[in-house]
Amino acid sequence: MTATTELKNIISEENKVYGKTSVLLDNEMHYCPGCTHGVIHKAIAEVIEDMDIQEETIGVSPVGCSVLAYNYLDIDWQQAAHGRAPALATATTRLMPEKYVFTYQGDGDLASIGCAEIMHACNRGENIVVFFVNNGIYGMTGGQMAPTTLEGQVTATSPYGRDCQTTGFPMKISEMVSLLPGTRYVTRESAETAGAVRKLKKAVKKAFANTRENKGLSFIEIVGTCSSGWKQTPVQSNEWMKEHMFPYYPLGTLKDE
Amino acid sequence: MGDIRLMKGNEVIAEAAIRCGCDGYFGYPITPQSEIMETLMIRRPEQETGMVVVQAESEVAAINMVYGGASCGKKVMTSSSSPGISLKAEGITYLAGAELPALLVNIVRGGPGLGTIQPAQSDYFQAVKGGGHGDYKLIVLAPASVQEMNDFVDLSFELSFKYLNPAMILSDGVIGQMMEKVELSDFKPRWTAEEIEKISGSWATTGKKKGIKRRISTSLDLDSAKQEVFNHKLQAKYRAMEENEVRFEKIDCDDADYLFVAYGSSARICQKAIEIARAKGIKVGLLRPITLFPYPTKQIQEMLGQVKGILSVEMSAGQMVEDVRLAVEGKVPVEHFGRYGGIIPTPDEVVEALEQNFLGE
Numbered sequence: 038m039t040a041t042t043e044l045k046n047i048i049s050e051e052n053k054v055y056g057k058t059s060v061l062l063d064n065e066m067h068y069c070p071g072c073t074h075g076v077i078h079k080a081i082a083e084v085i086e087d088m089d090i091q092e093e094t095i096g097v098s099p100v101g102c103s104v105l106a107y108n109y110l111d112i113d114w115q116q117a118a119h120g121r122a123p124a125l126a127t128a129t130t131r132l133m134p135e136k137y138v139f140t141y142q143g144d145g146d147l148a149s150i151g152c153a154e155i156m157h158a159c160n161r162g163e164n165i166v167v168f169f170v171n172n173g174i175y176g177m178t179g180g181q182m183a184p185t186t187l188e189g190q191v192t193a194t195s196p197y198g199r200d201c202q203t204t205g206f207p208m209k210i211s212e213m214v215s216l217l218p219g220t221r222y223v224t225r226e227s228a229e230t231a232g233a234v235r236k237l238k239k240a241v242k243k244a245f246a247n248t249r250e251n252k253g254l255s256f257i258e259i260v261g262t263c264s265s266g267w268k269q270t271p272v273q274s275n276e277w278m279k280e281h282m283f284p285y286y287p288l289g290t291l292k293d294e
Numbered sequence: 295m296g297d298i299r300l301m302k303g304n305e306v307i308a309e310a311a312i313r314c315g316c317d318g319y320f321g322y323p324i325t326p327q328s329e330i331m332e333t334l335m336i337r338r339p340e341q342e343t344g345m346v347v348v349q350a351e352s353e354v355a356a357i358n359m360v361y362g363g364a365s366c367g368k369k370v371m372t373s374s375s376s377p378g379i380s381l382k383a384e385g386i387t388y389l390a391g392a393e394l395p396a397l398l399v400n401i402v403r404g405g406p407g408l409g410t411i412q413p414a415q416s417d418y419f420q421a422v423k424g425g426g427h428g429d430y431k432l433i434v435l436a437p438a439s440v441q442e443m444n445d446f447v448d449l450s451f452e453l454s455f456k457y458l459n460p461a462m463i464l465s466d467g468v469i470g471q472m473m474e475k476v477e478l479s480d481f482k483p484r485w486t487a488e489e490i491e492k493i494s495g496s497w498a499t500t501g502k503k504k505g506i507k508r509r510i511s512t513s514l515d516l517d518s519a520k521q522e523v524f525n526h527k528l529q530a531k532y533r534a535m536e537e538n539e540v541r542f543e544k545i546d547c548d549d550a551d552y553l554f555v556a557y558g559s560s561a562r563i564c565q566k567a568i569e570i571a572r573a574k575g576i577k578v579g580l581l582r583p584i585t586l587f588p589y590p591t592k593q594i595q596e597m598l599g600q601v602k603g604i605l606s607v608e609m610s611a612g613q614m615v616e617d618v619r620l621a622v623e624g625k626v627p628v629e630h631f632g633r634y635g636g637i638i639p640t641p642d643e644v645v646e647a648l649e650q651n652f653l654g655e
Contacts, residue, residue: 093501097362107510113499115365116512117358118388124355125362129499131346132318132368136501154358157351 058086064108069176071271073261074102076228077170077237078109081139084241085112090249094137095129097122099146102176106141120151123158126165137248139166145175148184148210155214162219162253166244169210169256172263173282180266184208187281192266207285211258215291221247222255223292227283229262229275240290260286297478303443303469306476307373307399308333310447311345315484316397317368318346320359324378325411326467327401331373343484353378357385357398364394364460365511367490367498369451373399375467376417377408379425386460387426390528391513393497395454397447398432398462401470404636412636413467415558418613421464422587429525431532433461433539434586436557440474442584448479453539455493457531464586466609468559468638532588541584542593546572550579552652553597555618556607557583559638564607566641571648578648586614594621603627603652607644610634627652 060082068074085091091112098106100119107114117125122140130138147155147169155167174192175181181194185207189198199207215223222244226237237259244255260282262274269277301309308330311319321331331349339345346363350356356372363370374382379400389396400421404414419425421434433453435446443465450461490498502508515521543561546568547553554564561582571578581597583590594604603626606615615630622628631647633639 092503095366095499095501104514107508107512111502111508113502113508114510114512115362115499116392116510116514117361118384121354121358121361121385124350124358125365127348127355128318128320128346128359128362128370129366131348132363132366132370133500153351154355157355 058083060086060091060111062109062111066109067105068102069265071262071264071274072102073172073228073259074170076234077168077259077261078106080228080234080238081168081241082110084238084245085110088242088245090137090245093135094139097125097129097138097140099140099142101143101146103141103143103170104177120146120149121154122146123151123154123163123165123167127158127161127163130164134164134251137166137245139168141168142170143176144169144171144173144183144185148208155210156217159214159254159256160217160219162221164248164251164253166248167254167256169258170261171210171258171286172261172266173207174263174266176263176266180263180268185210187285209286211256211291214256219254220256220292221253221294224256224290225258225260225286225288227260227278227288229278258286260288296480299476299478300473301440301476302329302471302473303440303465304329304401304471305333306440306443306478307447307463308337309478310444311371312337312339312343313479313481314448314451315343315369315482316345316371316451317484318348318359318363318370319372320348320350320356320363320370321372321374322350322353322356322378324375326403326413326470327373327375327399329470330399345484353381354384357382360396361385361389361392361394364389364396365392365499367494367500369397369485371397371399373401375401375403376405379417379420383426386432387424387428387430388513389460390430390432391428392511393458394460394511395451395458396460397450397454398460400462400464402464402466404634410636411467413559413609413638414634414636415466415560415609416611416613416634417464418586418608418610421462422589422617430528431459431535431587433457433459433535434464435461435541436464436584436586437469438558438561438582440469440472440476443469444476444478457535458497459531464558466559536588539585540588540590540593542590543582543584544593545580545582547579547581547597550577550600551602552576552578552648553601553604554578554580554607554644555583555594555604555614556580557586557614560607560609563639563641563644567644567648570641570645574645576645576648576653589617589621591617591621594618598622598625601626603629605644605648605651606630607639608632609638
């Protein structure tokens with residue numbers, strides 16, 4: 038048996054252990070090398086496929102790097118103004134309560150300009166899922182300080198390191214929303230290893246299951262990297278994230294009711 | 295014939311919304327229009343028709359709820375007053391950019407800034423010239439009676455869905471707060487999911503069906519060449535509105551030597567001013583724009599061979615007068631008379647302004 042014949046025998050349907058989800062479109066991604074968005078997109082897409090809810094899911098994309106999230110997941114999308122995704126999702130779930138509605142927001146979008154909208158959507162307990170990607174920096178506008186930027190972290194607008202005395206302290210959004218009676222499930226995840234992605238997918242599945250059971254708002258923070266904004270290689274970014282971000286933004290479930 | 299009631303203008307907006315099959319109202323209280331949401335809360339339309347009513351945390355959230363609801367192909371609306379509409383400007387330009395239908399109600403009060411809670415017409419520029427960023431237009435309807443507050447709710451939704459463009463009812467604290475006899479519209483059922491699919495299936499984000507391309511509600515396109523093509527499309531839509539949707543009313547114009555141009559409350563005042571002026575032997579008529587965009591430019595131009603002068607009467611420092619002057623192109627004198635900051639002009643003042651400007655008195 039030649040090597041080619043042997044390979045052909047191996048590549049067969051019964052031997053298939055993994056394939057690209059059809060919920061993820063074939064468009065070339067615009068994210069920088071090392072960026073966490075791509076992995077998170079894939080995790081969400083795979084869960085949507087696993088749960089067979091593609092036809093019933095509506096995503097709301099933010100302003101920031103993931104403004105173009107709608108180019109990658111093959112579902113209906115609404116593209117919100119900066120920070121306002123929870124308001125769009127509120128109306129969408131109220132008017133179509135049988136659908137799975139999620140927002141996908143970065144730290145500038147959710148924690149800064151959209152702080153009011155997310156707090157009130159959480160407080161009302163809207164039956165939606167919120168994905169909050171926290172990389173502690175403004176990626177799209179070129180690496181400026183975010184509300185979640187760590188103390189001492191150098192960014193374009195904190196060139197000498199974030200001084201908390203003048204700029205306030207890094208905001209722990211998940212802790213804040215977990216205090217609100219309207220939230221049902223609040224967890225902080227990451228996506229830098231295969232194991233972390235498996236945990237993330239489990240959380241995503243739980244969140245959409247909460248929507249199915251009309252349990253209210255599920256909030257998933259994902260601590261991620263921004264190699265371009267952090268001015269590090271993807272490998273250095275992951276190391277820096279583990280060393281600096283995880284201690285301040287500890288992973289794990291904060292609330293599950 | 296529908297129910298005849300004595301109602302406040304603001305209450306009628308709420309009742310008309312329920313009756314025309316509106317799916318959702320998203321608002322934030324502000325004087326002088328809070329009765330719209332209050333009436334909806336009292337009426338509990340979710341029990342009667344399934345209409346959703348949400349008191350948002352801010353005007354910004356309210357208009358973005360409208361954006362989300364409109365994206366689903368639903369009949370959705372908001373209402374506010376001047377400072378609140380400024381906050382909504384962000385969402386309004388996104389609605390126009392995403393080509394979504396929605397009803398916006400502005401019960402105008404005097405400004406600028408926090409201003410006063412008394413009526414004014416000083417949001418004309420904001421309503422008809424865009425108001426938010428980018429080249430866009432709203433369909434703007436200006437009721438002059440409580441009856442028209444009723445009638446224009448359904449009409450706004452009809453035009454809004456016809457052109458996939460937000461429509462605004464531009465009224466003021468006089469008409470919002472006054473009570474008049476009104477014949478209410480008959481109830482229309484809300485659209486079913488199947489009807490929405492038929493009407494809005496190409497763009498409404500109701501969940502991607504198998505074999506159908508996904509729908510994206512967005513105003514973003516980073517490619518400038520494509521943005522220009524899109525802007526051409528928008529401008530063509532506005533020209534089509536100008537061609538087909540101009541609405542106006544003419545009162546005592548047949549033998550008029552002079553013309554008032556006024557909308558909304560000012561038009562009501564001008565009707566009384568016409569009586570006073572004619573009793574003095576001054577033949578004056580009124581052209582009342584009902585649509586402020588598209589504007590009745592041609593209808594004003596048709597009066598130019600007949601009248602010797604035009605007085606634009608507005609509760610503003612002079613906003614609509616610019617559109618009158620654009621229509622007239624210098625062919626006859628055009629003057630402005632206005633009271634503002636929440637002061638309502640009297641008919642006698644209007645006649646006096648006519649005499650001073652055109653009759654040398």
